[in-house]
Amino acid sequence: MKTKAVRLYGKKDLRLEEFKLPQIKDNEILAKVVCDSLCMSSYKAANQGADHKRVPDDVAENPIIIGHEFAGELVEVGSKWAGEFKAGDKFSIQPAMNYKDGPVGVLSAPGYSYKHIGGNATYVVIPNEVMELGCLLPYKGQGFYPASLSEPLSCVIGAIHANYHTTPGSYVHKMDIVDGGKMALLAGVGPMGLAAINYTLHRQDRKPSLFVVTDIDQERLDRAASLYTVDFAAKQGIDLRYVNTADMTDPVAGLREITGDEGYNDVFVFAPVAAVVEQADAILGFDGCLNFFAGPSEPDFTARMNFYNVHYATTHVVGTSGGNTDDMKEALEIMSKGLDPAGLITHIGGMNAVIDATLDLPNLPGGKKLIYTHVEMPLTPITAFRTIGKNNQVYNRLADICDKNKGLWSIEAEEYLLANANAMNYK
Incomplete structure (x- = not known):
């Protein structure tokens, strides 16, 4: 073949x-x-x-x-x-x-x-x-x-399971985030951050009582808040807060103040930026776990860490690179239950869009770029469907479908695209 x-x-x-x-x-x-x-x-x-x-x-x-x-x-x-x-x-x-x-x-x-x-x-x-x-x-x-998307979701699941906490007086590590604890997601509204928010809010066996998500881009924060709402989180017993640290005179003090200055049990870093890593270290509470999720491109990437707190407050660091098979199975299972x-x-494209999109991926705005390999279609933001649809009925119908789903892609949109791709006249 x-x-x-x-x-x-x-x-x-x-x-x-x-x-x-x-x-x-x-x-x-x-x-x-x-x-x-x-x-x-x-x-x-x-x-x-x-x-x-x-x-x-x-x-x-x-x-x-x-x-x-x-x-x-x-x-x-x-x-x-x-x-x-x-x-x-x-x-x-x-x-x-x-x-x-x-x-x-x-x-x-x-x-x-x-x-x-x-x-x-x-x-x-x-x-x-x-x-x-x-x-x-x-x-x-x-x-x-x-x-x-079960693979990227599994990376988030694996990272959250990889966090650990110590038991005073013993050397036993308790894996995962603290149930009912304080959790922060720094630079957390990119594609993988959104996956982490979604998973945290839908998880049934363990969840934080306070969940703070930060970024310096208000538009991205607003989009995250519209998709994964504070009201929905409250129904799950989670106090969810979206925080723009660019608006804070002292982000560390401001983030710690939200916890009553106790600090966070679990802090996840979703951008390979030294300043963000150092901010994460500074907001850890006693026995706090810093999870460095974002993989840097530079092999000599470094950031400062407070080793006084490592010694006296038992703070610690963990990092993961991908999820394992059990994490993917969990991802598939939780999606079958409503996630x-x-x-x-944020973008849909065909096979013809792969090369340019892959080589320019860091410069492309938005979230995940989803490719349908049997379709020829330029990489197109979902938000542009309506404009293109003025001269193309397929795009116009895709815009209709996405509009009734909070502007999101959906099974209905996927089925319509696969059935009508030949009529797109993408050229």
């Missing part, structure tokens, strides 16, 4: 190509990709090429398919897996596979390391190790984009 895919050959060398996939082996699965969510990790891989820890050294001779936040449906299942999967099953992929031996190495992952599997493709061959390691995850919900990740998505 032929596939169309965006392949990486080296630093900033992405190419949209059509080529033939090999016939699947008995231990492989042929799958159709429906959508992929662009990720900053792909931007980093595209810019670093073979210097990236997950990209193979011989990528110039054996290019890999980029994209790792994808979903679709199975087309043909090899005999080894016929008892577990079947054609027509919808799926998501856990790209962070943990194994010692493999074709590329311990860090190999779909979307970074493989010739025949990645999210920015129309069809892919899923290798045996994905199934062996339990990383091909069934999705039984509606549509496809929620399954695509809709559509608030992360």
Whole structure:
């Protein structure tokens, strides 16, 4: 079968190509990709090429398919897996596979390391190790984009589970955020911050009593507050506050004042900015855990930390890079119970938009850029649908659908796009 895919050959060398996939082996699965969510990790891989820890050294001779936040449906299942999967099953992929031996190495992952599997493709061959390691995850919900966004949501879930607190008089660490504690999300209204807010408000087993979300962009704060409201949070027993620290003379004092100067049990940093890290450290309470979520591009990134508090107030730091398979399963499960990740998505595009969008991702405003790989469509903000729709009925109808859903993408919008993509006349 032929596939169309965006392949990486080296630093900033992405190419949209059509080529033939090999016939699947008995231990492989042929799958159709429906959508992929662009990720900053792909931007980093595209810019670093073979210097990236997950990209193979011989990528110039054996290019890999980029994209790792994808979903679709199975087309043909090899005999080894016929008892577990079947054609027509919808799926998501856990790209962070943990194994010692493999074709590329311990860090190999779909979307970074493989010739025949990645999210920015129309069809892919899923290798045996994905199934062996339990990383091909069934999705039984509606549509496809929620399954695509289960990977970024799992990163948030993993980070929150990774926080820990100490038990006085012992060396036992209690994992996760403090139930009923004080939690802060700094620089927290970007795409992943929105996912963290959404998850925190919908979680049933553990939640903070005070939840402060900060940023310096009022427009982004207002959008977050309209999607994940203070009233909804209150119904979940959470005192949610959106705070613009740019308006504060002394952000540290102002944020601590909200807690009665006790400080926060759990502080998450969602931007790789030294000043934000130092602000997070300064607002920690006793036994507070600072979670450095945002991965920096610079290997020598540093920030100051108060080690007096490390010693006497037992403050500590943790960081994670991606979620594990259990985190993705939790993401898929919580979405089946009402969590809709559509608030992360601000742009929709087709395969033809992938290269330019990936290489310019840090400069593109808004949240997640969702790509439908069987569609040709320029990367388009959802907010622009109505304007474009003055001369295009498909965009106009998409605007109607999104307007009745608080301006958000939805299963209805996805189904309409997939059914009418050929009528878009995108050129």
